[in-house]
Amino acid sequence: MAERSARERIVEAAFDLFAERGYDATTVEDIAARAGVGRTTFFRQFRSKEHVVFPDHEQLLTAIGARLATATPRTAIVGVSEAAGLVLQHYLDEGERARRRYRLTRSVPALQERERSGIRQYEQTFTRHIHGWLGGEPESLLRAELIANAVVTAHNHVLRAxxxxxxATATEARRAFRAAMAEVESHVDVPGREGAPAEALPAVLVLRDASDLDRLLPQIRDLLA
Incomplete structure (x- = not known):
């Protein structure tokens, strides 16, 4: 088995210490010592212990923005669903660590506020792209905000469950997510509904390596089912 990176050791040490001592009672020095690294190494990887709890937020925002940027008004339904699905899949891939983060944030007000701030950033990213698909006029901003809020709310409902x-399983979560997105489409006038249905849209799958295929095969089977 390959040796874990310093970043991975820091994250594991932090979550272990937060569970043992509490978030507020755990210092950066404690985390670095448990991980077997120095303060300098810690701060090369993370700006603070808060950023250890939410280490991938910026990458997820970037991934969402990149997916939405490839959509058009005609394919907006597919675009928003797949963009939100990227976040869900990230948490599913994390597994138990995601659940540990959830338990931790429920008990630390500062982390709850950080989480709410992250959700607002997701909503703003969706709003910006949806507003552009709607023409970008001031009178369409409210509709864009309502759609973005519905998408994020549906995603968060499934994620929290x-x-x-x-x-119980990632497969159940992905099925619930598809049902939640269908619910959004049935209640909110999402751009692209007047275009071709999602089932008729062609798809191109780009894989970096074989491990991506191993991870995606269960989802592909779900979709075919």
């Missing part, structure tokens, strides 16, 4: 164990 999985984090709480109400959805």
């Amino acid at each position: 999985w984090l709480r164990g109400q959805l």
Whole structure:
């Protein structure tokens, strides 16, 4: 088995210490010592212990923006669903660590506020792209905000159910997510509804390596089912 990176050791050490001592009682020095690294190494990887809790937020925002940037008004329904699905899949891939983060944030007000700030950034990213698809006029901004809020709310509803164990498997979570997105489409006038249905849209799958295929095959089977 390959040796874990310093970044991975820091994250594991932090979550272990937060569970043992509490978030506020755990210092950066404690985390670095448990991970077997120095303060300098810690700060090369993370700006603060808060950023250890939410290490991939910026990357996820970038991924969402990149997916939305490839959509058009005609394919908006598919674009927003797949962009939100990227976030869900990230948490599913994290597995138990995502659930540990959820339990931690529920008990630390500062982390709850950080989480709310992250959700607002997701909503703003969706709003910006949806508003552009609607023509970018001031009178369409409210509609864009309503659609973005509906998408993020539906995503968070499914994610929380999985984090709480109400959805036992990743497969159940992905199915619930598709149902939630369908619910959004049935209640909100999402751009692209007047275009071709999602089932008729062609798809191109680009893989970096074979490990990506191993991860995606269960999702492909779900979709075919």
